[in-house]
Amino acid sequence: MRRALVLIAALGLFVLVSSPPAQTQPPPSLVYHAYDFTGTTNIAGFGVWEFRSLKDDLFALAEQYPEIVRVVSLGQSHEGREIWAVKLSDDVSTEDPAEPETLFIGGQHAREWIGVEVPFLIAQHLAQNYAADERVKRLIDNLEIWIVPMVNPDGHEYTRSDPCPTAPQQLCRLWRKNRRDLGNGIFGVDLNRNWGFQWDARAGGSRNPQSLTYRGPEPFSEPEIQAIRDLVLAPQRQFKAFIDYHSYSQIVGWPWGYSFEPPIPLSEDKRFDPPSDSVEYARIGETMAKLIYSVYGQTYRACQISLECPYPAAGVSTDWFYSETGGISFVIELRPQGSEPGFVLPPEQIRPTFEENLPAALYLLEQALPELIVRDSPRDDGSVPSGEIGFSPDIRVDGAPLGIVNTTEEPFGENDHENAIANAVNRVYVTVHNRGLTDVPNAVVELYWRDNSQLDLSAWPEGWQPIDDDGDPLTAPTFRHFVSIPANGSATVTFLWVPPVATPDAMLLVRVRHLQDPIRLLRDPALRFEPDRYDNNIASRRVQVFSTTLGTTK
Numbered sequence: 001m002r003r004a005l006v007l008i009a010a011l012g013l014f015v016l017v018s019s020p021p022a023q024t025q026p027p028p029s030l031v032y033h034a035y036d037f038t039g040t041t042n043i044a045g046f047g048v049w050e051f052r053s054l055k056d057d058l059f060a061l062a063e064q065y066p067e068i069v070r071v072v073s074l075g076q077s078h079e080g081r082e083i084w085a086v087k088l089s090d091d092v093s094t095e096d097p098a099e100p101e102t103l104f105i106g107g108q109h110a111r112e113w114i115g116v117e118v119p120f121l122i123a124q125h126l127a128q129n130y131a132a133d134e135r136v137k138r139l140i141d142n143l144e145i146w147i148v149p150m151v152n153p154d155g156h157e158y159t160r161s162d163p164c165p166t167a168p169q170q171l172c173r174l175w176r177k178n179r180r181d182l183g184n185g186i187f188g189v190d191l192n193r194n195w196g197f198q199w200d201a202r203a204g205g206s207r208n209p210q211s212l213t214y215r216g217p218e219p220f221s222e223p224e225i226q227a228i229r230d231l232v233l234a235p236q237r238q239f240k241a242f243i244d245y246h247s248y249s250q251i252v253g254w255p256w257g258y259s260f261e262p263p264i265p266l267s268e269d270k271r272f273d274p275p276s277d278s279v280e281y282a283r284i285g286e287t288m289a290k291l292i293y294s295v296y297g298q299t300y301r302a303c304q305i306s307l308e309c310p311y312p313a314a315g316v317s318t319d320w321f322y323s324e325t326g327g328i329s330f331v332i333e334l335r336p337q338g339s340e341p342g343f344v345l346p347p348e349q350i351r352p353t354f355e356e357n358l359p360a361a362l363y364l365l366e367q368a369l370p371e372l373i374v375r376d377s378p379r380d381d382g383s384v385p386s387g388e389i390g391f392s393p394d395i396r397v398d399g400a401p402l403g404i405v406n407t408t409e410e411p412f413g414e415n416d417h418e419n420a421i422a423n424a425v426n427r428v429y430v431t432v433h434n435r436g437l438t439d440v441p442n443a444v445v446e447l448y449w450r451d452n453s454q455l456d457l458s459a460w461p462e463g464w465q466p467i468d469d470d471g472d473p474l475t476a477p478t479f480r481h482f483v484s485i486p487a488n489g490s491a492t493v494t495f496l497w498v499p500p501v502a503t504p505d506a507m508l509l510v511r512v513r514h515l516q517d518p519i520r521l522l523r524d525p526a527l528r529f530e531p532d533r534y535d536n537n538i539a540s541r542r543v544q545v546f547s548t549t550l551g552t553t554k
């Protein structure tokens with residue numbers, strides 16, 4: 001609010017003391033997008049702007065590149081405008097369940113016009129360079145890339161109204177919210193305070209309908225973002241990376257916005273003290289900021305949203321995407337840095353802003369390429385769900401040597417799997433494969449076990465316990481390792497397991513996760529935020545645990 005008022009005051013002064021806007025404003029731009037309009041508008045105090053129809057430009061792209069571009073309406077706004085999405089993929093008209101989805105959105109806030117242009121120009125760049133650029137081709141061939149440049153078409157139309165139906169004119173150009181009619185001449189919900197995760201948190205939007213950050217009557221009350229929600233939660237899809245483009249202040253922000261707590265996926269059980277994704281977010285976010293800087297020397301600050309990037313905010317898209325997917329989720333605040341010119345970025349800066357953001361966008365898309373797999377059975381090819389679980393060849397027990405005298409290890413072959421011995425140190429080898437095209441540093445690999453005769457195999461985390469490396473209940477178990485797994489390669493990690501009692505029907509369970517390939521959650525509303533036991537990052541294997549006096553290890 002404060003920024004907007006400063007801007008209005010500054011621009012008012014500018015108009016009063018300067019020559020007529022038509023001479024002092026930059027020449028009209030051919031890239032500013034209206035929802036469905038082509039023409040020129042003279043916005044008092046802002047000069048002459050040329051608009052293009054976003055709808056026409058998206059459909060033209062699809063017509064020119066029909067194999068890789070498809071335009072889809074995700075739903076309608078309050079005033080009945082379509083929310084247009086463009087999908088880029090090889091064989092674009094089919095849904096390939098093996099290809100992860102990515103999503104860029106823009107224009108949630110009406111006045112942030114550059115937030116529409118950058119995702120649109122990224123879509124255009126991807127389509128135009130598919131044939132000639134190997135890097136772009138690899139992304140389109142291996143991902144399903146969704147781009148929604150204008151989430152708030154009603155608000156966008158309002159910001160370029162000529163004449164503005166309300167006075168003064170500046171309030172149209174600087175409109176932020178959508179155009180929900182709240183009665184009594186009050187309009188608009190702040191779409192980026194209306195997302196359904198922690199909507200009600202202390203850092204949430206205002207309860208006052210007249211506020212710039214009015215959060216709406218309930219989470220996801222607004223059709224514009226319901227459309228995005230339904231795209232992301234469609235059952236056949238697994239979205240793994242997200243950017244929400246805004247302006248201004250030049251920031252690369254990641255979850256959480258609602259809290260100062262570090263980001264931990266909701267798939268994780270707090271009892272097991274799960275590591276946060278802060279380190280991986282910082283690595284990816286800071287790389288993006290460096291890539292942006294490398295183009296024109298513009299500094300974008302990279303940090304957690306609530307920690308000055310730019311400030312605590314709840315009910316925001318970035319938190320929601322991460323909460324639902326566990327995947328990479330960013331907000332980028334584009335140019336300019338400060339309140340001059342603030343939301344009204346001169347058109348000659350549109351293309352440079354796109355150009356400096358392109359390498360970061362391509363890099364982020366590449367981070368969605370890893371595919372971590374622990375097989376459920378020898379026949380498991382990684383598709384979900386696999387046919388059978390409990391027979392993972394990637395979990396192999398090297399049983400403790402029998403007896404006190406003979407402590408010599410017997411040979412243990414590549415495919416061996418032995419019974420375990422209670423109250424002795426057994427080795428468990430876990431192999432994780434990366435079928436993807438990008439390395440994964442520091443994947444979290446965890447090993448759990450339980451007595452299998454008692455509980456439902458598919459349940460998690462009910463009944464499972466972390467394996468303990470020394471059997472001493474007073475020391476923390478080492479059931480978790482951080483492992484780097486190269487693209488198109490695999491890595492094997494060794495756990496030490498001391499089962500406390502003989503267990504004829506035990507089960508070992510491996511969970512692997514990383515920000516770049518999270519464990520997906522069940523979508524059933526009754527099972528909110530339960531991890532999907534059939535995700536290919538989870539595998540299990542039966543094992544018999546004998547007491548030292550019973551049986552043999554082979």
Ligand SMILES: [Zn+2]
Binds near residue numbers: 109192246247
């Ligand atoms: Zn914004």
